[in-house]
Amino acid sequence: MLGRALDDVFDHALLYHAFTDYLRDYEVIVHLTADPRTGIAPTTLRYLFRYCVEARCRTSVPPVTWRASLDDRLIDHRTGVDLDGYLWGVKWHALYPGARVVADSATARSWAEATGLDFHEVLIETNAHVLTLVFSDLQVSELPPGYRPFTVDRES
Numbered sequence: 806m807l808g809r810a811l812d813d814v815f816d817h818a819l820l821y822h823a824f825t826d827y828l829r830d831y832e833v834i835v836h837l838t839a840d841p842r843t844g845i846a847p848t849t850l851r852y853l854f855r856y857c858v859e860a861r862c863r864t865s866v867p868p869v870t871w872r873a874s875l876d877d878r879l880i881d882h883r884t885g886v887d888l889d890g891y892l893w894g895v896k897w898h899a900l901y902p903g904a905r906v907v908a909d910s911a912t913a914r915s916w917a918e919a920t921g922l923d924f925h926e927v928l929i930e931t932n933a934h935v936l937t938l939v940f941s942d943l944q945v946s947e948l949p950p951g952y953r954p955f956t957v958d959r960e961s
Contacts, residue, residue: 807925810852810945811904813837818897819931820849821954824860831857831938833929834954835900849948856941858916858924865935866891891933898931912939 814835821834833852839845854860864871874890882894907913910926917924922941929936 807927807943808906810943811906811927811929814850814852814900815903817900819900819929819934820897822862822929822934822936823954824857825853829857830855831860831940832954833936834948834952836897849950849952851944851946851948851952853944853946854927854938854940854942855944856922856924857938859912859937859939861937863935864933865930866933893933898933900929900931902930904929907937910939916941 814837817838818836819833820836822832824831831854833854834849835852836847836849838847866874870891874893876885876888876890879885879888879890880893882892882896885892885894905928907926907928910924913924913926916922916939920941924939924941925943927936927938927940929938
């Protein structure tokens with residue numbers, strides 16, 4: 806089940822990733838599209854990695870590209886589209902080479918032994934980030950149009 810759920814996101818668009826506002830679970834928002842000729846409508850899915858005890862994020866952008874990508878105009882597609890460097894402002898990352906379960910993870914095994922729950926380690930690679938998540942359960946759900954992750958209510 807876990808491997809199949811991860812296979813489904815290969816080469817689609819990662820829109821967002823972070824801990825939820827209650828800080829226990831980690832969410833990854835993915836937009837899936839198909840060739841319009843197939844008639845398959847685009848959809849946005851929420852991958853909720855429950856009981857996430859470890860979340861690491863590092864860049865997959867090489868240092869030479871980072872150096873060429875520091876201009877703040879690159880964080881907005883309109884102002885950065887004609888500049889050299891990594892265009893951060895596209896607001897999504899290609900899920901390539903994708904996501905996979907880390908086989909025989911010592912970290913997942915340690916957490917499982919300590920809690921009595923099954924734990925898994927997943928590596929998610931995009932053209933900008935590499936995520937490593939250690940968690941117990943995965944829930945996948947379709948999101949309504951306009952979903953906004955992590956909204957914070959603040960009192961005035």
